[in-house]
Amino acid sequence: MSDLSAIDHGREAGFGDYVQLLKPRVMSLVVFTAMVGLIVAPVPVHPFVAFTAILFIALGGGASGALNMWYDADIDRVMRRTASRPIPAGRVGAGEALALGLALSGISCAMLGLAANWFAGGFLAFTIFFYVVVYTIWLKRRTPQNIVIGGAAGAFPPMIGWAVATGGISVESILMFALIFMWTPPHFWALALFMKDDYSNAGVPMLTVTHGRRATRKHILSYTILLAPFAFALALSSVGGPVVLAAAVVLNALFILGAVRIARRDDAAAEADRYRAEKAFFRFSLAYLFLHFGALLVEHSLTTFGLGGW
Amino acid sequence: MAIHPEHELHTRRRGRNLGLGLVLGAFVALIFGLSVVKISHLREGKLPSAEAKQ
Incomplete structure (x- = not known):
């Protein structure tokens, strides 16, 4: 009986909880700006390749969101705005978020490299690194300039979109x-x-x-x-x-x-x-x-x- | 607590399995589509500039 109630607390995550880890609202901005960067670039891209590229840029953004939630679970628990996120709410384990984030980072960068070019794939990897390591782990809790420097991570997507088309900057x-x-x-x-x-x-x-x-x-x-x-x-x-x-x-x-x-x-x-x-x-x-x-x-x-x- | 053959947990798990199945299916479709596009471009000789140099 007590064993049953232990798993009955809504602890096992549904599919939607994993989607929540990818910060879908932030993703919409990433998708839109990356898409514009790709479309306005002077080199035309095959529509299917463009679609795939945007999808994997979005997935890379989602992966960095999951890694951010893994690292920030302790402060998310304290803030009203973030207390209901999957990890602080106890629906997804921190280790699961880390695993999902790392796996999706690898998949998204490799797939972007294969679908478009390796400069774009590398740029996506750098963006994930910048958001997770430079912003989340290093600067966010240390300096009030966190937002200024962290903003760079959110600003890279149109450059990645442009790189998908042109292969450069x-x-x-x-x-x-x-x-x-x-x-x-x-x-x-x-x-x-x-x-x-x-x-x-x-x-x-x-x-x-x-x-x-x-x-x-x-x-x-x-x-x-x-x-x-x-x-x-x-x-x-x-x-x-x-x-x-x-x-x-x-x-x-x-x-x-x-x-x-x-x-x-x-x-x-x-x-x-x-x-x-x-x-x-x-x-x-x-x-x-x-x-x-x-x-x-x-x-x-x-x-x-x-x-x-x- | 009554024991039901179908616990709420099972429904939640089914949702998760179904979701993952769909994602994997979509991934396969994506790779297939990408292969078709890349290979047909190869045949037409319309190579992206980076690959054309090789």
Whole structure:
């Protein structure tokens, strides 16, 4: 009887729990940006090869998610936002997550190498290494710059997509990287502002904890301003055009406006309206990235009709 | 506690086995599709530049 109830606690994981380990929501961003990087590249790729490549880039992203959850299970347990993840909730063992993460990393890099080219496969391996070892294991718990440097891992997918098509790196792919790289800190700091206690409870040195919330508000504004030149440089590059430029003007103006609003008020004002400006800025930051890469896609499809582009 | 021939645990396991089966099936289909694409490109002589150099 007691033996039966021991396995009856919902401890054995369902298929969905393993999918949860791969962070499907983060994956959607990886898929979209990698796809744009691949499509706008000047070398055409066979649609089936492109599909396979994106799939394995996504799987590599998922693998790094599983490895991140394996290493961070202790702090995930403390934070409200992450307490229901499969490992802290007790549905999947930490060792299982590690095994799944390592196996999927190997499969995804090898398969990307075989399907596309070994530069892209190696780049994916480097991205997983960067996210898991450099960000999760090394920097996340040590420096308030964790988000800034960790953002690089999330910024690599369009470069990998570009590498699938071209087999290399170029100015355009570096600018796509820069756009996501500069976008990540204000995006996460806005989240940290309204997810107040989570990070401090977990002992993660977020900027809000180490340098205070006023400094974080100013940091959001400065990064948002520094982001704009990269957006315009991308719009003026060979993958850009009038559509991307128009999108860059509108999106950056709105983004900076939101950041100014955040920088100008203090926590008392934010408490009064339950962090409305911060939450709005966070939501808009997601739209910012999707619309920016969407504009690149639109521009590219226009050029195939002899319109768009410079 | 009544003993049912079909415990909830079994349903959960079946779901997991089914999911893994589908994933493996999809993987096989993917490799097959990729092989067809790569081999037919070889025949048409439309090699990706990196392979063409060899």
